[in-house]
Amino acid sequence: MAFRSTFLNILVLTQLAILPTSAADQSPDLNPRFWNEDEGFSSPPYYPTPNGGWLPNWSEAYEKAHSVVSNMTLAEKVNLTTGTGFFMGPCVGQTGSALRFGIPNICLMDGPLGIRNTEGNTAFPAGITVGATFDKDLMYERGVGLGGEARGKGVNVLLGPVVGPLGRKPRGGRIWEAFGVDPSLQAIAAERTIKGMQSTGTIANIKHFIGNEQEMHRMTTVVTKGYSSNIDDRTLHELYLWPFAEAVRAGVGSVMTAYNDVNNSVCSQNSMLINGILKDELGFQGFVVTDWLGHVGGVSSALAGLDMSMPGDGAVPLFGNSYWAYELSRSVLNGTVPMERLNDMVTRIVATWYKFGQDKDYPLPNFSSNTLDEKGPLYPGALFSPYGVVNKFVNVQDNHNATVRAIARDAITLLKNEDNTLPLKPDDPLKVFGEDAGPNPDGLNSCKDMGCDKGVLTMGWGSGTARLPYLITPQDAIGNISSNAEFHISDDFPSDVEVNDNDTAVVFINADSGENYITVEGNPGDRKEAGLKAWHEGDDLVKAAAEKFSKVVVVIHTVGPILLDEWIDQKSVKAVLVAHLPGQEAGNAVTDILFGDYSPSGHLPYAIPHKESDYPESVNLKEQPLGKVQDTFTEGLYIDYRHFIKENITTRYQFGHGLSYTTFKISEPSLSEETPLNDAYPPPRKPKGPTPTYASTIPPASEVAWPEHFNRIWRYLYPYLDNPEAVTTGGSYPYPTGYTTDPKPGPRAGGAEGGNPALWDVAFSVKVKVTNTGNRPGRAVAQLYVELPSSLGVDTPARQLRQFEKTKILDPGESETLTMKITRKDLSVWDVVVQDWKAPVKGEGVKIWIGESVVDLRAVCEIGGKCSLAE
Template identity: 65%
Template sequence: MSTIYFFLSILKLVVIISFIFILPAPSAAIDTEHVGKRLNVPASYVAAPYYPTPHGGWVADWSESYRKAALLIANMTLAEKTNITCGSGYDMGRCVGNSGSALRLGLPQLCLQDSALGLRNSDHNTAFPAGITVGATWDKSLMYARGVALGAEFRGKGINVFLGPTVGPMGRKPRGGRNWEGFGADPVLQAVGGALTIQGVQGQGVIATIKHYILNEQEMYRMYSIVQPGYSSNIDDRTLHELYLWPFAEGIKAGVGSVMAAYNAVNGSACSQNSYLLNGILKDELGFQGFVMSDWLAQISGVPSTLAGLDMSMPGDGLVPLLGDSYWMYELSRAVLNGSVPVDRLNDMATRIVAAWYQMGQDKDYPPPNFSTNTQDATGPLYPGALFSPSGIVNEFVDVQDGHAIVARNISRDAITMLKNVNNTLPLSTNSSLKIFGTDAQKNPNGINSCSDQGCDQGTLGMGWGSGTARYPYLDSPMDAISSRASNVKYYNTDTLPSGLTASSSDIALVFINADSGENYITVEGNPGDRTTAGLNAWHNGDALVKDAAAIYSTVIVIVHTVGPILLEEWIDLPSVKAVLFAHLPGQEAGQSLTSVLFGDVSPSGHLPYTIPHNESEYPASVGLVYFELGQPQDTYTEGLYIDYRYFNAHSIKPRYAFGHGLSYTTFSFSNTEITAVTPLTSTPPARPAKGSTPTYSTTIPPASEAYWPAGFNRIWRYLYSWLEKSDADAAAAVASTSSYAYPAGYINIQKPGPPAGGAQGGNPTLWDIAYTISVTVTNTGNFSGRAVAQGYVQFPVGIAYDTPVIQLRDFAKTNTLARGESEVLTLNFTRKDLSVWDTVQQNWVVPSVGGNYTIWIGEASDALTLGCYTASLGCRSGLMSPV
């Protein structure tokens, strides 16, 4: 091993141990006001036990894959089964996660790789727009196309498991560090984006991973360590089902192969060993057939996490990585031999993993990994996390970009959201006199990939930071694109307006500002993932830059790259600020996508995937960040169903810009609206289908010899193995016959028929029966070609026994590009589930008023709803007063 790799290995160990042992990061100083105030989970929030783990394979769509998997598992030794359920250790292979293998039977080591927007730490790949940008398109076809392109690139690099899409966090906390990885602050927008991504990715034969399950809504204090548990997200059952589970249910219905358990706890129990979440909801109620993996180093126990439903440990290490310790691997072999882990639980774990491999067709002509997430060199250590590692070829530099830049550019373009455009200031002429300000307009001068995992805010902000990033193959910056289109451009690469500037009446100032956030293991400019120091303000003097420009130039256009909502009040109403564009996080295609809108090649058609307030005090106090405490930080969801626009509407707060808002260069009319009843509703869904048969699992403990170390095996220190010394294996087997394990409270090992709300992937299949369809003719009534979005919101009948938000998004559709005078008919579907609430007593979805009059509102934004359709009369009316 070379000296440089030796020191890099030591440095990684120091960083990781520091991350685990140190209390708050220096930049996340202890907030003494909060210390000691939230130490115990409130009494009404309970993580009930749910055992055993339901066996997989009872869903018809997976039956053949389970049949094949069961045959393979039947021929595996104990050590082979435990090997495939666990990673081989931190940095112990080419990928960010590397499972064990069963090569004797043809099952390779599985490669698991970030990120949800493109290949992390690779080369010759596309840096796609972030999830929040995709959500801002409100375009289902682009959501799917991005999934197809991502799947093709991951397959091309030989990756078995794509660690995406992200649908949690939901965006409950505006300052949350990773909100930008998801599709927006609404369960339906998240669900549609997630499900279509899954379909696209898995259509290419790659296993998708929906994450982070669940309620990981902030970055600080999410992880368990030896000094403090991860924070506990405390939530009621109805809110869990109607908001945060919704996109996971849709992802499971789409057939997702893997679910990643989050770092935090829910109602006091860590997600990686929360039996109610994993066994009860995920695998029983939602019928999940794939495997559950831990987030990296999120597993905090061996036997309890096994019994609670965890199937794969990543990256395999125990609490402190790079020491060769593990909760599973050899410890799982020991646990099966001594009887503490039932044999059928291990068989189910292994079968779920192998079934997902078969389900995606990876047993036939699937390429092995051809890249390294650890180095950009062609050769290097085969196991970089090992103290001493053999070396070899680790990177073949396979180009997987194909034509995916077009997909990325289309998304970045169609996500651009115009918030303001006074007197048709936009679009601009290419002959305009343009003065451009802000470092965000140009590439990072130190290099577009100079900051590891994009852990800095320098130059154009194309994505946040952390594991959800990718290296740029190139970055088409706004400045590059503008200067190639316009003939009279002067750029000031500064975030402070130069002194002595004068402006002519024809000058137009384009001011670029941004706001960043990311994952907690990197602190950027005092922000430890979440936006603590920056708050919801623009970074780098952005507000002052806009105000100063507005004091000199009579026409100012503000372009914003941001991870989420920012406060605009310091300058949004200044007379000189004529136009505002939110370009979100455009990835590598930040330039031409913007200029196509600026100069009128296309009309902006993006819409906000979140609400922009006037100030932070307009949010409920409960969605603020939780801080360090001497004990487990408690994050209690007292706002219930009321986040983002639901809260604003409930409290009659008119925000600065509403959820779904977005302007165009043209105008649209909605007409000829028709509502059609499709499936008659009943109060509760019809009885669920019975579970199908599952593979038969032996309960006999295998002989200890199945876990013996092979004779003469050459071990690599720090690499994780599933074998035991003969004496250890024999001793474990002897224990099984002389004592019994103290199982968790409520533990049983008798399979259940399943809850009434279940019955298929995602839940009772009748939940997706279409109750009503609405067709609407959208006509371009303006003088510019453009695309319109029809957003469909449900308002529940008055007088029902359940409190419901005023309106809730339930479907949406986007037109093709319509020329002046051109029309297109859009169809929106509303399902039984869309018209239901979760009843905590019946533990089922209930239509609260079967014959009641639901109003389905159609419009271009959540606060621009003047067209209503009524389920009781099956009539529609226009020109109504908006419900909010």
């Protein structure tokens, strides 16, 4: 979700742009769906919107919704599709209500790591930290915590998890909100998070759909046009759509569109993305909502499949204008938006509300995202507003601090540990350096939406943040354990520090980023000025300590990849930990590892190169002073480790890397066939089931006339028209090219939530035995990568993560057998001609690698052959 400070947006219809031939020639597997030789990348039309409700597991919710929507007035239907406006209620966004049917204003709130701008809530670790745990149970547990807190506050829709951005651009401002640069890691983490969240009755919201890989130039406004992410069909399916498909399969209730264009069509009204791919191919049954102020067209977006507008305002907020609300009422009355489309919009929203039991004692909002005061205006965006109690100070934290600490601890990734420098002993003489070890000197939560880099970095900045209820800093935690620690909470190395032979220097550094509406130290969300280096001259701080001390331990809190080559090979730099973004238990988590209460078990959810130029040039930040930015994904499938392996580039630390205080042996690999891959393509999908039907006649205009004696709130967005009887039908409307009301046949790749259900048939199971061969307890992560054969006829990355499992804490000498299941889809590529997933028949030629990183591979299984230990 986006910021609440931008006042700019604009009505912009889908536009085409000419793409230089040189860029196009590099893009793999160009397909006529997205590529035209003369016009470049464009997004073809896909109409009409497929109606929801055709899947059995949603049938009960849709039946309930149908009985209600059948009796709604036009005003009630429109009311549920449109936000009430900027600052027009307690939540970051809320729809109108349909109180006759018990449906309140639906409250939508940030965010992916906790409830934003409230109190009495938990600040969980960020998504990138969760990904680094490689722990499915913790992913689920965090989801349960997020959902439970949202429910306790009366939030209907919690805006998370994030899987877009995928992390294509290492400098991208919001990659920390998501789980890592690999689509399978993202997909598994999202699925576990969503199921945890929605087990509490809270509706999850997967975002941002799709291709939102950079913060700068992302938005279409009254003065700018958002960049176009130009993505070929195969890359879209195999990378960027992959985690969204898994989220839909998990039953996610809502999807948020991105700000940017995809193939020169704005995401919030891109009919191919919403109608064609999301709702038809993936069988999405919930509702689609805009990002905040990402709505750029009225009729066009409705026809393209959008279901809900947030926060409801039009081009410029706080003017009482909207593309929908009363304008949607007008569009229905004059016949430009068919009743069938409006009915489906409302039915999807109401069915989702029923699906998660929100009709049964679900709390109303008991907080305000606008103020922390007990009393205040009920509608702060209005010139004159009723006044009352807005905060009831409900504490929803429960025991979630234990979850926070476990995730933050188990994500910590040990990159280097020479001479067994770690773990430290409580009585070791320590000198601790760096502002990142201490508190924000201006006070806890003193920077709005964490828009500063002061003190220990617990999260990036922007709408994906939450207020810290408290903060255990590394200084606090180290001080609680060690009586022999001296603190220098400064990023300037003190010239007068005394160094003794037995001293260990512990240096804390960080790298920050965030959302584009806040610029921090010259960085407009993306790390434009800082690059991939440590902030506040952190590299110099490490080098200064390395000159003075014979033992230096470096702890890094970072939003993503950070360059280490300036100092990591220095003789005195003995150990390096990446602590990611830990949330409120930052200090306790890092001391759990530093002092050896736990062995580190985190693994990198991205690679760390030697230099930034090792990445493909196409993943650099795009800057263009004038005109529309064209960001063409010419690297195709080859981002992060896929690229480094293809180009034979040695990284400083590869994807999946993570050391321990102990050692592990992987042995006894075995492979068993589960569901034979007798054909290259999945079996034919089943036809769609029936969907709710309604009268198609345009309702009486009186249904959207202002009620008598109605007390209007200025700037509040209503569905009513001043003179609805004056609205006439029969005029011409410039419908989008290709618009039709004739339903399309179901795509062959579809058939259920996420796609053809046969895609998730387990094709093979792999078992490995993991043994702790060291002297300390610890946990290992077995990572499974697939190598697909050339017989598929397309260029494919040499290794692709498809599964992982993490052991329990193994004592020295103890073993555990892990089982990892591989689906048909895991072994498939997207056939751009057939428009379906293609796998090697019988799995012939597939190799399955198991190891502790993408390059540390311990075992291999050849389908049709034997499993063996890798040499």
